[in-house]
Amino acid sequence: MQRSRFLYCLLFLSMTLTSVKADDVEQQIKQIKQVQKEGQGNQAASQAVQQLSKADSSALIPILTSFKGANPLAVNWLCGAFEAVAANAIAQKQLPADKLEAFILDKSQNPRARRLAYETLIKVDPEATDRIIPGMINDASVTLRRDAVQRLVDEAKALEKAGKKDEAKQIYQQALSGATDDDQVKAIVKPLRALGEKIDLQKHFGFLSDWQIIGPFDNTERKGYETVYAPEEKLDFSAAFEGKEGKVNWKSVNTDDDYGVFDIAKELSPYKGAVMYCTADFYSPDEQSLEIRLGTPNAWKIWVNGKLLFARNEYHRGMVMDQYSVPVTFKPGKNVILLKLCQNEQTESWAQRYQFQLRIARPSGTGVLSEKPEATTQLSR
Amino acid sequence: MKNESIKLLIPVLAVCLCCGADWPQFRGPLTNNVSIADAPPSKVDQESIAWTADLEGRGASGPIVVGDKVFLTSTTGFKEDQLHVLCFDLKTGKQLWDRQFWATGRTQCHNKMCVATPTPASDGQRVFATFSSNDVVCLDLDGNLIWIRGLSHDYPNASNSLGMASSPIVVGETLIVPVENDDDSFTTGLDVKTGIARWKIKRPRVANWTSPAILKTSPEAEALVLLQSSEGVDAIYPQTGETAWQYEEGAGRIPSTTVGDNTLFVPSNGLTALTPGSSSEPPKVLWSEQKLSPATASPLVYQKKVFTVNRAGVLTCANPQTGEVIWRLRLKGPFSATPIAAANHLYLVNEKGLLQVVQLGEEQGEVTGEVDLKETILATPAISDNSLFLRSDKHLWKISSR
Numbered sequence: 074m075q076r077s078r079f080l081y082c083l084l085f086l087s088m089t090l091t092s093v094k095a096d097d098v099e100q101q102i103k104q105i106k107q108v109q110k111e112g113q114g115n116q117a118a119s120q121a122v123q124q125l126s127k128a129d130s131s132a133l134i135p136i137l138t139s140f141k142g143a144n145p146l147a148v149n150w151l152c153g154a155f156e157a158v159a160a161n162a163i164a165q166k167q168l169p170a171d172k173l174e175a176f177i178l179d180k181s182q183n184p185r186a187r188r189l190a191y192e193t194l195i196k197v198d199p200e201a202t203d204r205i206i207p208g209m210i211n212d213a214s215v216t217l218r219r220d221a222v223q224r225l226v227d228e229a230k231a232l233e234k235a236g237k238k239d240e241a242k243q244i245y246q247q248a249l250s251g252a253t254d255d256d257q258v259k260a261i262v263k264p265l266r267a268l269g270e271k272i273d274l275q276k277h278f279g280f281l282s283d284w285q286i287i288g289p290f291d292n293t294e295r296k297g298y299e300t301v302y303a304p305e306e307k308l309d310f311s312a313a314f315e316g317k318e319g320k321v322n323w324k325s326v327n328t329d330d331d332y333g334v335f336d337i338a339k340e341l342s343p344y345k346g347a348v349m350y351c352t353a354d355f356y357s358p359d360e361q362s363l364e365i366r367l368g369t370p371n372a373w374k375i376w377v378n379g380k381l382l383f384a385r386n387e388y389h390r391g392m393v394m395d396q397y398s399v400p401v402t403f404k405p406g407k408n409v410i411l412l413k414l415c416q417n418e419q420t421e422s423w424a425q426r427y428q429f430q431l432r433i434a435r436p437s438g439t440g441v442l443s444e445k446p447e448a449t450t451q452l453s454r
Numbered sequence: 455m456k457n458e459s460i461k462l463l464i465p466v467l468a469v470c471l472c473c474g475a476d477w478p479q480f481r482g483p484l485t486n487n488v489s490i491a492d493a494p495p496s497k498v499d500q501e502s503i504a505w506t507a508d509l510e511g512r513g514a515s516g517p518i519v520v521g522d523k524v525f526l527t528s529t530t531g532f533k534e535d536q537l538h539v540l541c542f543d544l545k546t547g548k549q550l551w552d553r554q555f556w557a558t559g560r561t562q563c564h565n566k567m568c569v570a571t572p573t574p575a576s577d578g579q580r581v582f583a584t585f586s587s588n589d590v591v592c593l594d595l596d597g598n599l600i601w602i603r604g605l606s607h608d609y610p611n612a613s614n615s616l617g618m619a620s621s622p623i624v625v626g627e628t629l630i631v632p633v634e635n636d637d638d639s640f641t642t643g644l645d646v647k648t649g650i651a652r653w654k655i656k657r658p659r660v661a662n663w664t665s666p667a668i669l670k671t672s673p674e675a676e677a678l679v680l681l682q683s684s685e686g687v688d689a690i691y692p693q694t695g696e697t698a699w700q701y702e703e704g705a706g707r708i709p710s711t712t713v714g715d716n717t718l719f720v721p722s723n724g725l726t727a728l729t730p731g732s733s734s735e736p737p738k739v740l741w742s743e744q745k746l747s748p749a750t751a752s753p754l755v756y757q758k759k760v761f762t763v764n765r766a767g768v769l770t771c772a773n774p775q776t777g778e779v780i781w782r783l784r785l786k787g788p789f790s791a792t793p794i795a796a797a798n799h800l801y802l803v804n805e806k807g808l809l810q811v812v813q814l815g816e817e818q819g820e821v822t823g824e825v826d827l828k829e830t831i832l833a834t835p836a837i838s839d840n841s842l843f844l845r846s847d848k849h850l851w852k853i854s855s856r
Binding site: 122189387 | 591649659661
């Protein structure tokens with residue numbers, strides 16, 4: 074009787090301690106998730122993260138789960154705690170591999186938390202790669218999906234080399250369905266086109282190719298960046314305005330470039346000291362949180378439905394696809410995108426580019442296409 | 455102090471002297487590229503490689519050394535958005551830990567650059583790592599997170615499409631982080647304990663890849679921080695960010711100002727030597743010399759001489775009082791890494807990974823050793839433990855005497 078009472082007490086004490094520890098972990102996570110911009114909440118979060126970093130391996134899954142709903146700063150704080158706890162767990166051979174694998178496979182969890190869990194798991198179980206990665210071809214985690222795409226590209230290349238063209242084509246197509254990084258897309262599209270497939274890269278990436286454009290307005294001494302010209306106040310496609318070189322009207326332009334590049338200097342004129350406005354519609358079936366992804370070597374401002382989203386006063390520091398990613402919430406139906414694109418007056422050969430490319434994508438990088446107007450206009454009231 | 459205490463201290467001091475000193479930030483303890491406590495090998499060859507550690511991902515940041523640990527940064531992922539702070543054992547090269555974070559700012563860089571270009575810094579208790587994305591991480595020496603900031607997350611127009619490269623420095627309890635670019639351009643002083651800004655000052659809106667330097671005119675004088683930009687050099691008080699004085703004659707945006715013998719050597723109008731001013735007095739120009747114009751590598755002041763390396767890979771030694779050229783030596787360039795100095799030798803590593811050791815003489819410099827590491831090296835090496843520490847994308851090396 075004495076012995077069982079002792080065991081009962083021990084069990085109760087252990088449960089209490091576990092519960093207290095779990096409460097502590099929860100509190101520390103809560104504290105960390107309160108960090109905000111400009112170091113707000115840093116002092117409390119710093120204390121919490123240092124405590125949390127000393128937790129045992131039972132804290133790993135709660136930390137990963139808490140990535141959901143955390144802002145990008147808090148995600149990094151949580152990441153720091155996770156890595157410290159995981160390193161200790163690995164050293165003590167106490168990493169809960171099964172739980173981590175289940176977490177990775179749970180697609181409702183935060184994509185970055187799942188990637189972190191994966192990178193931790195394969196430190197102790199490298200073979201997990203073969204179990205996990207093939208199922209990630211359309212995953213929300215950019216990096217898990219990238220790994221899955223790469224496996225398919227390698228497989229397709231081997232099939233192609235073995236002369237199995239039809240099978241290779243099928244695998245390449247499967248790989249393309251998940252590929253969003255340009256290097257992988259190029260590695261897939263080149264052999265697919267050589268195998269006779271037609272691929273619409275604009276559609277694949279979600280580039281907008283049809284625009285209305287007006288200009289040039291004056292940007293002498295870069296003053297046009299802050300000057301509010303008529304298209305910023307109202308979009309009236311029938312109106313003509315006084316531009317830098319006389320009357321200007323809206324024109325319809327489009328691009329058939331694979332990467333949606335519209336080259337103002339080549340297609341219209343190599344304007345210098347100029348402002349051009351470009352507008353396009355994006356039809357959304359529902360309210361959607363997406364990203365506008367822009368590439369340009371010129372200074373720019375962008376509005377959606379009349380609201381300024383972002384502006385960048387930088388010239389000629391390069392242009393690449395997805396150079397800027399601006400989060401946007403589209404309303405159901407028609408959304409009007411207005412881009413102000415400013416060219417400076419520099420005369421060097423490297424300062425002559427006047428162009429842009431713009432696509433709509435999910436945060437994962439997958440392109441999103443505008444729906445047909447008739448499918449959405451009834452929602453747009 | 456009691457005799458017993460002195461007896462206890464003697465072996466501690468002896469160990470410190472034998473082991474040399476830390477190399478806690480870009481260009482060393484005083485940001486002047488010089489080690490006074492260590493003597494790396496004066497003749498190097500393949501057998502001088504004490505150890506090599508494998509690195510993943512990309513990085514052009516230099517190593518720093520604190521105690522028995524070497525710290526580095528790198529990035530992984532297609533978009534270089536996975537940010538790593540790495541720690542290695544000084545004696546063996548064994549990786550002790552790797553902590554990973556995600557970029558919260560833009561990671562676009564010129565092909566020659568990468569997101570892990572700034573060299574980390576340490577105050578001896580903490581390691582501070584910054585990246586081109588303007589994320590700033592503070593860890594203890596065991597890899598436990600103390601705080602993290604996302605400066606581009608907070609100020610989304612603080613970025614550079616060619617990449618940010620300026621390295622942070624620590625002065626007292628302030629971490630100075632330059633975030634200078636074409637748009638939202640600033641430098642901030644962060645509290646080392648919390649990461650909260652003590653100050654944030656606006657800076658010229660022009661892309662800038664130079665790193666701050668420390669100016670301490672005497673042991674008693676308050677340290678000033680030199681911020682270089684296309685407009686010139688500002689000397690600021692590290693605790694407040696207030697300006698002590700300005701040199702407004704313009705300066706380069708890649709090689710950085712170096713301090714030696716209470717003189718500033720500014721990449722401006724070739725190379726310009728300045729004697730520091732005070733809050734009421736601007737600095738005086740001693741001389742400007744086009745022949746001493748540095749390319750990417752910053753100038754070096756050592757043993758009462760000033761050295762620069764030009765685009766053609768020519769090392770020039772000059773009189774720091776007059777700018778007069780004393781000797782020139784053609785080396786195998788080009789160089790991105792800044793030369794470093796110890797024990798009467800200069801150590802220069804070119805972009806192709808060729809380490810060249812130059813012995814200094816009054817009349818001439820002489821190459822006394824070479825070792826080809828056969829990998830691109832852009833980062834300035836570190837000196838500690840009587841050794842050199844070099845990094846490329848793929849490896850970290852320790853070069854020691856046999």
